[in-house]
Structure formats: structure tokens, C-alpha cells
Amino acid sequence: MAGPLQQPSADELLLAAFNRMRDELLSTLTLYLGNREDAQDVAQEAFLKCWRNRQDVPGVQNLRAWIYRIAFNAARDNRRSGWHKRRRPLDEVGLEGTHCPPAQELEIEHRDFIVALRRAITHLRPEEREVFLLRVNAELTYDEIAAIRCLPVGTVKTHMRSALSKLRQVLRQYAPHLPEAEE
The missing domain is CATH 1.10.10.10 (Winged helix-like DNA-binding domain superfamily/Winged helix DNA-binding domain)
Structure with missing residues (x-):
């Protein structure tokens, strides 16, 4: 008789969620921030913040919403920083990476x-x-x-x-x- 099914670890849940959401999160952050480079930086920062708090994952009711909350908090921090002033207008950004065909x-x-x-x-x-x-x-x-x-x-x-x-x-x-x- 087989043992009980093992539940995925917090690490596995978080990695799976980020892999599923990566493109749409990056697309959303690109539209929010106005350029892809800042969006990539913020997405990476959000992943690191989520990873540092992965012990909270088992208690999170909606992992997707939790990740978006962390990502948008990081995006707001980015917008407030002086570093954000280097952004290019969104219409200079190519169509790639925003869920649109080339x-x-x-x-x-x-x-x-x-x-x-x-x-x-x-x-x-x-x-x-x-x-x-x-x-x-x-x-x-x-x-x-x-x-x-x-x-x-x-x-x-x-x-x-x-x-x-x-x-x-x-x-x-x-x-x-x-x-x-x-x-």
C-alpha cells in the first residue's frame, strides 16, 4: 500500500507559481512601470522578497495575489526612487514580452x-x-x-x-x- 501523497514544499510551491506567472507578471510590471528593464529588476526583487519569506507560503490563501502584492509594493518603491528617473517612455519599448504577437x-x-x-x-x-x-x-x-x-x-x-x-x-x-x- 502506498503512503500518503506528499504535499509540495513551500519552496516548490513558490517556484512553480513564479514559473507559471513569470511572463504575465513581467508584462504587467512593464505596463505599470513604463519600461522593461525596470520591470525585470522589480520582478527579480519581488522573487527575492518572496523567497526570503517563503516560510509564510503554507499560510497564504492565494499565492498568486500574495506574489502580486509583493511585486507591486516593489514597483511602487521603484517608482519613488531616483533610479526610476532613467525610464524610457513605454512607446519606445518593443512589443515583445507583453503577451502580444511580434x-x-x-x-x-x-x-x-x-x-x-x-x-x-x-x-x-x-x-x-x-x-x-x-x-x-x-x-x-x-x-x-x-x-x-x-x-x-x-x-x-x-x-x-x-x-x-x-x-x-x-x-x-x-x-x-x-x-x-x-x-
């Missing part, structure tokens, strides 16, 4: 739309941008985002509505059929 495979109109969307995202207020990216890119629930941001769910939804409204205004030229308000 630029040469995109139609020019679609590529222009993607560039306009990225630029519009970078012009959102930081709290709107963070909520938008956590909801859309990271696919977290409003409750998970509220827990990460230490905000009431209603405030998170307000930030999301504001972000969507601003993005619709900017992107209406590419998609005139966009509704005025979320229904």
Missing part, C-alpha cells in the same frame, strides 16, 4: 492601437493603473485587489471605472463603437 505580424492599425493603449495606460493615475493591470492583466478579482491594495472593494471598483472611462476616451478613435460607460 510587431511584424501585427497589422499597422492594430499595432497603432496597442501603442495608443499602452500610452493611455501610462497616463492613468498610479492607483487606477495598478487596479486596471491587476484586474485585466493579472485577472485578479476585486476582492483580491482590495486585499493587495488595503482598500475597500468599492474604492477598487471606483478606480477601475475611472481607468476604463479614461481609456475609452483615448481609444475611441480606434474603436468608435465603444460604449460611453460600463453597463
Whole structure:
């Protein structure tokens, strides 16, 4: 008779989660910070912070949200630092690494739309941008985002509505059929 199934260790759980999330986390951080180099630095810093606190993993209810919280805390620290001033505007960053097909495979109109969307995202207020990216890119629930941001769910939804409204205004030229308000 075989023994009980052995549960994965905290180390294994954390490594597996990071391997699954690596690309989407890097993409989300790139959109949040405005350039890939800072996003890579922050993702590495987030991994190290998670690794140093891996003993907490067994008690974490939502490992994905926990990793995103640590990553966005590191991203906010990066934005506040003088080191962040070296960033390049996002539209100078290539399309690679942001969950989009390579630029040469995109139609020019679609590529222009993607560039306009990225630029519009970078012009959102930081709290709107963070909520938008956590909801859309990271696919977290409003409750998970509220827990990460230490905000009431209603405030998170307000930030999301504001972000969507601003993005619709900017992107209406590419998609005139966009509704005025979320229904």
C-alpha cells in the first residue's frame, strides 16, 4: 500500500507559481512601470522578497495575489526612487514580452492601437493603473485587489471605472463603437 501523497514544499510551491506567472507578471510590471528593464529588476526583487519569506507560503490563501502584492509594493518603491528617473517612455519599448504577437505580424492599425493603449495606460493615475493591470492583466478579482491594495472593494471598483472611462476616451478613435460607460 502506498503512503500518503506528499504535499509540495513551500519552496516548490513558490517556484512553480513564479514559473507559471513569470511572463504575465513581467508584462504587467512593464505596463505599470513604463519600461522593461525596470520591470525585470522589480520582478527579480519581488522573487527575492518572496523567497526570503517563503516560510509564510503554507499560510497564504492565494499565492498568486500574495506574489502580486509583493511585486507591486516593489514597483511602487521603484517608482519613488531616483533610479526610476532613467525610464524610457513605454512607446519606445518593443512589443515583445507583453503577451502580444511580434510587431511584424501585427497589422499597422492594430499595432497603432496597442501603442495608443499602452500610452493611455501610462497616463492613468498610479492607483487606477495598478487596479486596471491587476484586474485585466493579472485577472485578479476585486476582492483580491482590495486585499493587495488595503482598500475597500468599492474604492477598487471606483478606480477601475475611472481607468476604463479614461481609456475609452483615448481609444475611441480606434474603436468608435465603444460604449460611453460600463453597463
